[in-house]
Amino acid sequence: MGRSLLGRYQHLALVPAIVVLLAVGAAVSPIFLTADNLVAVLQQQSELSLLVLGEALILIAGKMDLSLESTIGIAPALAIALVIPAGSNGLGVELGAWTAIPVCLLVGALVGAVNGLLVLRLGLSGFMVTLGMLTLLRGLQEALTKGQTLFDVPESFLYLGAATWLGLPAAVWVCALLFAAGIWALGYLRQGRALYAVGGNKEAARAAGIRVDRVVWVVLVIGGVLAAVAGILMTGRLGTVAVTQGDGMIFKVFAAAVIGGISLQGGRGTLVGALFGVLLLGLVENILRLLSVSGFYINASYGAVIIVALVVTRFATGKAQE
Template identity: 65%
Template structure:
């Protein structure tokens, strides 16, 4: 009886520490803003801030997708290739052969639906291999990353696709109320994700599945259906990120998205999302994206070579793992 009464208080300090870890990046963001202002007065200009946020929108959508998948207890490394293949395939079907298209000349109005559908199909196929064939999510999505990258290079012939439809260019370059549309889109999707995971039954079930899939199944949660849905949504978000990047740059690069998955995991981990599943918040993941974006911008304005940025990202991940150990009492394996 005594143990039953004293157990809840013993859990409260750790809960508070975990919540603190989700919000710990807020003062870090404030500190980075102050550092950036001291390094270069241009840092605080409206144009620079909007530029930093817009450049991070594609990464933000990938982090949003990966964070939900990680909370559900799975991995998806193929998001890095989906952001490139989905727009490459969709635009290859609609742009003329003279612009390195496939020569099919489908209606340009199909570009956006085809891209999103491609992302959904990739996520669904990942779910088939992971859930029906019981294969490792890490190995499956690693293999898909390689396959999709090869398909992208094969479809594009190693060349950039240009002559992009106006609808795609609009997504990447439109300005709403003085702010790039991509920033509004990203903010809206994060808001939807935060509400869904926090207040919708199926969203809360994602945490239950990631925390203990057997207990979730015993509680009547359709675990496979929800995880499959999460993987499909992740693929769609990656495809949308590809559309935003294509519209912003005005072309689809043959290597679009290459290397992004490392930054995606860096942002998610430093934002407090556990690699073990069942823990973390989308707000924390978004803060992780902002931190990396600010660091990148500060290093650029400070004249630091781009080759050092990846090393700094790796160091940030190691520090985040140490903090996770200190605040939750458990390392993120």
């Protein structure tokens, strides 16, 4: 009974951990609890949170998508390359600037759709397909940009990266609204609850009349679109699209999802827990940077967080994640 309760409320266990981190941060730096610093943490984690949202939905449905890391780069890069002139490392197509965001979202949806086609229609391993897609998209981005950073970012991208709504960055509001929509969908929509059924027991879900392949395909497309939105926010915040945009983010995505209680086996976890996982990682990173800790050790901390979370999950639920 005790283990069952711990497993059920695992995501809430992060709340005291976050409170502890706030206290530690206040002790190590006088600027940690300032409004400017905390808002900066929220904005910097906005792109990661959208990748975690997409990955969490996919994991709950019993699949995984490693290519989200590359989609956050290739989607805005291709959209911008189609808009800017060849002299600015564009493709020379010079579409209207208004098309940049729709094209970016379309690229994200297309990546998710292709992943779904290969996994569901051809029966290929989701892990290997999305790993291959990650590498393919990274190479395409390097070829597309000729290894150069794209600077001529459309105003629509820059607006979302710089605008402030009701005292908070627009990116923070976008993430909050999308997480709220996801939480509501999983809790109150039949299609949202179907994700848990599919991830928990695919055959039982089919027997209950759920169109399993359609559910998985749709959630993969949604994941790709969310990665594209994350790419828009990151590009707007930085004002550029670097060749390495998104590189290495998938490790942080899985770290946040796992410590937030999302099961790698499917069918378990909450988006609230995933969001707490993002906040915890953001606070840890911020504290380490304020302490001038080397970035190498910060990267190592993500791996440590995943291992600790797996150990905690093992003892909390009595089950190991595979």
